[in-house]
Amino acid sequence: MFLGAYRFDGAADDLLAAYHRLLQFVPAANLHFHACAVDPTGLWVYDACPTREVFQAFAAGEGFRLAVRAAGLPAPHVMEIGELHAAFVQGRQVIALTTLFTLRPASLPPPSAVATYRRAKSSTLI
Secondary structure, three states: OEEEEEEEEOOHHHHHHHHHHHHOOOOHHHOOEEEEEEEOOEEEEEEEEOOHHHHHHHHHOHHHHHHHHHHOOOOOEEEEEEEOOEEEEOOEEEEEEOOOOOEEOOOOOOHHHHHHHHHHHHHOOO
């Protein structure tokens, strides 16, 4: 899963209202990982897509550009961050990837990781 960020500059209150309008265009099932943060000069939106290529196509696509404009947001600064390996919300891991980088539910650690952890733990001298 590839993580990117969108930076919207402007007044936070105005941007947040427009951001919520933008979400009306996005089916919840399409939000694989999504977070929004506000700072004194604007809004950050972190969004993950299945691959870098999907993120690039989405971010550069006319559909996204039109949705941003229709919501009343300014054109964003788009940043490619990288592969998303884990995400936690209130101490709960909500995204976990195996060593082969295949997506697994966070509640099911990969068997190889558990075995490796147990071997390392049992060989550690305290």
